[in-house]
Amino acid sequence: xxxxxxxxxxxxxxxxxxxxxxxxxxxxxxxxxxxxxxxxxxxxxxxxxxxxxxxxxxxxxxxxxxxxxxxxxxxxxxxxxxxxxxxxxxxxxxxxxxxxxxxxxxxxxxxxxxxxxxxxxxxxxxxxxxxxxxxxxxxxxxxxxxxxxxxxxxxxxxxxxxxxxxxxxxxxxxxxxxxxxxxxxxxxxxxxx
Numbered sequence: 001x002x003x004x005x006x007x008x009x010x011x012x013x014x015x016x017x018x019x020x021x022x023x024x025x026x027x028x029x030x031x032x033x034x035x036x037x038x039x040x041x042x043x044x045x046x047x048x049x050x051x052x053x054x055x056x057x058x059x060x061x062x063x064x065x066x067x068x069x070x071x072x073x074x075x076x077x078x079x080x081x082x083x084x085x086x087x088x089x090x091x092x093x094x095x096x097x098x099x100x101x102x103x104x105x106x107x108x109x110x111x112x113x114x115x116x117x118x119x120x121x122x123x124x125x126x127x128x129x130x131x132x133x134x135x136x137x138x139x140x141x142x143x144x145x146x147x148x149x150x151x152x153x154x155x156x157x158x159x160x161x162x163x164x165x166x167x168x169x170x171x172x173x174x175x176x177x178x179x180x181x182x183x184x185x186x187x188x189x190x191x192x193x
Contacts, residue, residue: 017098017099017100018053018096018097018098018099019096019097019099019102019111019113020039020055020094020095020096020113021038021039021040021045021046021049021052021095021096021097022036022037022038022039022040022046022052022094022095023036023037023039023092023093023094023095024036024076024090024091024092024093024095025037025073025091026088026091027084027087027088027091028066028069028075028087029075029084030083030084031082031083031084032077032078032081032082032083032084032086032087033066033075033076033077033087034075034076034078034081034087034090034091035069035073035074035075035076036063036073036074036075036076036095037072037073038072038073038074043065043068043072043073043074044065044074046063046065046074046076046095047063047064047065047076049097049101049102050097050101051063052095052096052097053095053096053097054093054094054095054096055093055094055096057096061078061079061093061095062078062079063076063077063078063079063095064076064077064079065077078090110165110167112134112141114167115131115134115143115165115172116131116132116133116134117130117131118130118131118165118167118170118171118172119170119171119172120143120145120171120172120173120174121171121172121173121174122173122174122175122176122179123163123173123175123176124176127148128145128147128148128153128174128179129145129146129147129148129153130145130146131143131144131145131172132144132145132146132152134157140156140157140158141156141157142154142155142156142157143155143156143157143162143172143174145174153179155174155178155179156178160175160178161174161175161178162174162175162178163175
């Protein structure tokens with residue numbers, strides 16, 4: 001996975017020209033700081049690529065990282081936000097940067113946003129469905145797959161469960177064991193990193 005890559009589904013889909021680098025989860029103190037859950041490998045990188053945009057693209061925000069806020073979050077100062085009430089109004093905003101500002105991934109790396117919309121196949125080549133999202137619930141990344149019948153399948157995003165990622169071919173391969181028994185799979189598997 002590329003350094004400073006987006007780690008969840010909030011980053012849009014293939015062809016999107018923006019990547020979500022974080023989401024405002026709440027306020028931090030009384031002077032307008034907000035807590036941000038970063039979707040970058042280095043949490044402080046949320047502010048490293050210049051002004052961020054809101055999901056609808058209507059607002060640009062200048063960010064300055066103040067400190068770590070616990071639970072993997074960071075406290076961020078937003079230009080023009082100076083009190084708790086103004087900070088509270090930002091809760092829930094997803095923060096995007098244009099893709100061209102981010103470093104290009106190495107040949108063996110990718111942004112998680114690039115996985116959204118890829119076809120999912122079994123090792124035999126049989127079609128399963130499409131990647132709908134990538135989540136991190138705290139115990140490792142998980143792919144949310146919608147199968148051809150519309151049902152959701154959750155698969156751990158590990159090398160054991162997902163042995164092949166073919167971005168150029170627009171597909172990933174998921175092992176039968178993880179598709180057929182996704183509730184039991186994943187314990188002790190090597191995570192993508």
